[in-house]
Amino acid sequence: MSQSPDRHRRPTRSLYVALALVPLIGVGTLAACDATKASASQGQPVKVGLGSASGTATVQAGDRLRVSADGGVLTEVTVTDPRGRQLVGGLSGNGTEWTSRAKAEPDTKYSVLARTKNPQGDTGEAKESLTTGKVAKRNRARLTPAPHGDVVGLTEPITLVFAFPVTERAAVERRLKVITDRPTEGSWDWSSTKGGKDEIAWRPKDAWAPGTKVTLRAELNGVDSGGGRFFTKDYGLSFTIGRSGAVKADLDAGAYTTPGLGLTPALWQGPGG
Incomplete structure (x- = not known):
């Protein structure tokens, strides 16, 4: 029985190329899926706002400064004045607000550094500044x-x-x-x-x-x-x-005792002096 001459024919070049592309297409598809998953796991950045503890956006002299977080929590807040002095404060129980304990100074630019975390666990950092109002009295x-x-x-x-x-x-x-x-x-x-x-x-x-x-x-x-x-x-x-104290009169000696100088003659010793 004779064999067909096509049975032992070598695969064409186009077949090799097609076979070689199969695993590459699979890897590319998996990588794209992983990137989509990573993008989906990242939440929106936390928005940081500044204002006064009384709820107004403008901070007047004597107000307490408030830093707030929208869409997450604050993990650390540092507020400094132009001389590098920190405005001491503390975070609220739920971590969405930071309020200064000391009152803000008048006509002062405060620099604010706020570190944040969103519900997905992503951390962020925001740098803001504000200038307090001037005083009338x-x-x-x-x-x-x-x-x-x-x-x-x-x-x-x-x-x-x-x-x-x-x-x-x-x-x-x-x-x-x-x-x-x-x-x-x-x-x-x-x-x-x-x-x-x-x-x-x-x-x-x-x-x-x-x-x-x-x-x-x-x-x-x-x-x-x-x-x-x-x-x-x-x-x-x-x-x-000074290295000298008060001058003391020494009536018995008829002189004054001057610290550092000792006894010096009195300029006036009274009647009969």
């Missing part, structure tokens, strides 16, 4: 004992006299800091001047130690002193405590 402070760098006496207090009444005294006092180059115990005390103006003074428990270097930092910018009257600047002074 201001308060001012006058500092004593001396201009920057002067030498003062052993019993001289640090005093701030305010141009307008201060009803938010605790808020003001929290922004005052006395720094010395040697341990010095003291405290703040509120009172009124003869002219009726509010003042606060820091006095050492004992007399200043001679030669002590003292610095006052009064970071009052943005603090509401009461009734919506804000401070719009920081204050500070530095001075050195």
Whole structure:
């Protein structure tokens, strides 16, 4: 029985090409399916909004700043002013809002960095900024004992006299800091001047130690002193405590005792002197 001559004929080139394409088409289809699944698993980015805790879009001086998340939650929020100081705050229980604990300062640009997460678990980051409104009413402070760098006496207090009444005294006092180059115990005390103006003074428990270097930092910018009257600047002074104290009279010796100089003759000793 004779065999057909076509039985042992080699496959044509076009058949090889067709067979070679079969697995490639399958791989391409699977890859496309995987890409579709990956795209479907990614949700929409979380939208971050800024405003005041009272619900208004504009943040006025004295308002608390609020950062909100739409379509997800906030995982971390950092708010800083132009000097790099952070505005402290906290997240709500469900993570959709962050509210500052401290009040916003007037006419200040705040930079906001918010990290977010959507329901699909995708994380994101948003950078925003806002500038708070200016204030209509201001308060001012006058500092004593001396201009920057002067030498003062052993019993001289640090005093701030305010141009307008201060009803938010605790808020003001929290922004005052006395720094010395040697341990010095003291405290703040509120009172009124003869002219009726509010003042606060820091006095050492004992007399200043001679030669002590003292610095006052009064970071009052943005603090509401009461009734919506804000401070719009920081204050500070530095001075050195003198190495001499008060001059004391020594009547028996007929002279004065001057610290650092000892006994010096009295210029006036009274009748018969």
